[in-house]
Amino acid sequence: MTFYTARRRLFGAASSLALMGSLTLVALANSYASTQTTSGQLGLTNLTPPASIADSASSQLTRRFWDELQLESQDAWTKLRDDFQWQNEAMNARVQEWIEYYRSKPENIVEITERARPWIAWITQQVEARGLPGEIALIPFVESSFDPKARSHFGAAGLWQIMPRTGDALGLQRNSAWDGRVDVVKSTKAALDYIEMQADEWYDGDLMLSLAAYNAGAGNVNRSRRSAQSRGLEGGYWDLRLPKETMAYVPKLLAISQIINDPEHYGIALPEIDGNAAFAKVALTNPISLAQAATMAGVSTIELAELNPGLKSSTIDPSHSQQLLVPADKAATLREGLASLSSGREAINIAANTSQTGMHVVEHGETLSKIALKHDLSMTDLARWNGISNPEALQPGQQLTLSGS
Incomplete structure (x- = not known):
């Protein structure tokens, strides 16, 4: 839906x-x-x-x-505001309480929105592509203060604070080298899938109820709904009686969105963030060290590590993740470097395979004498076996047999 x-x-x-x-x-x-x-x-x-x-x-x-x-x-905040759908809920007293709370700590808002710099434009694009309210792009503000490496004492991890069992159910791989719950691209897709799935399965598309379930669990929300309906209420989000954290969950989200919708009114100065995604995805086909990838891209290893928080080792293995996030303006440089590296590996593999099968593929700059020396052969025999009358006429890519049989 x-x-x-x-x-x-x-x-x-x-x-x-x-x-x-x-x-x-x-x-x-x-x-x-x-x-x-x-x-x-x-x-x-x-x-x-x-x-x-x-x-x-x-x-x-x-x-x-x-x-x-x-x-x-447009900048990232303008694009986000264009997708807001719940601003009419801001007058709720519980939302107003949180607006005043955040308003009293403007430095916290600025710090968290600055931390959102690499992610907010891309997450907004994902939310918009699904037709969801733009406010949902701010869930990481409430969940993790936009810290991809945030972990709770309950075991939740990442921007979206996904629990281990939930992550397993959503296909987020975890092992000693990788944690998909912390990878921003994979966890964002999983979190949005989960929110939509619960809204469709339990709440007839009511996303606020789904957000309550995202925080407290569907079982708790469903019991609270039945209780509210038994008291003659409709059982919407504002009718629920849930743990304190969940009761504040949606009001916090709406309060933050209200402030971002009109920061000047609340005396908040948001950081300038471009409306285009700050990073690009580069496909990987072979393992590569983070340091080597950083050198190829022309960025620091620290910067690359911050964009790929799911990585728990110094090597990126395609069996865990088939892509690497890099600053958008460095993607082409890294792709070129990986292509050159792949060509080098291919040449090495060809040389190894041809050597094992009794063949040699001539590379640029090679001479018949060097090839003979490399394979411990007589230059005369090598020329005779391959019908070479002019050793100077070798061409790159030419295949030579290494035996007379």
Whole structure:
């Protein structure tokens, strides 16, 4: 089940109308141009389009171009606000209490939002792609203060504070070298899957109830719902009686989103964060050390480790994770380095295989004498076995037999 909003549909309709308007203006301008040419041929000079209409069309097209360009360059917070769906809940007294609490500690808000820098734009994209309320992108604020390595005394780990058994059920691998609950990409997908799954399975799509279950467990929430309904209430989130932490869970989330929705009103200065994802995924096919990957990408090992918190050893093994997160502007550099490394490994494998099968593949710069020496053969025999009359004519990639049989 998806949760697209009327706002998104209206935005899509407005975009379509804007595009139709642009096309109409272009067609109008082209029509006048065509008429002018025809009228000139016929001697009808009074059909020239008024300059004001042409200027107006040009002006509107230019203005629309810059408007669209501005939309594309939104910062992370603006994009997040565009996806908020629960701001009308902010007047609830429990939400207001938490707004005042966070408002009294602005330095905490700034610290946590700064810590969110590498992740918030990408997480917002994942939440938006599912049509979920943008507020859900801020769950790591409440769960872990946006610290991927956060661990609770109950055993929960990562941005989304996923428990071991829950992580196992969601397919998040754990071993001595890797913890998928701490990997931001894998844990985000798992957490959002879990929230949607519970909303569909238990609560007819009610995401607030699903968030309560995410914190307290579906069994506790379902019992509290039945109790509320027995008292004549509907059994929505605000009707529940749950442990103190869960009672505060959604109000905290809504309070944070309300502050981010209007930080100036609450005297908070959010850090500037680009609306594009700060990192890119680079596919891995062979094990590689974190230090070697960092050198290839041109970043520090510490920076690379911070982007890949699921890694618990100094080597990245594709059997645990088939991708490595790197700063977005370094991805191409790392891919080129990995391609060169792969080519080198392939050449080594070819050399080993051909040596075992009695063949040698000529590499750039090799001479017949060097090849003979390498394989402890006579240069004369090597030339005779391969029908070589001119040893200087060897070509890279040429295959030579290493025996007369």
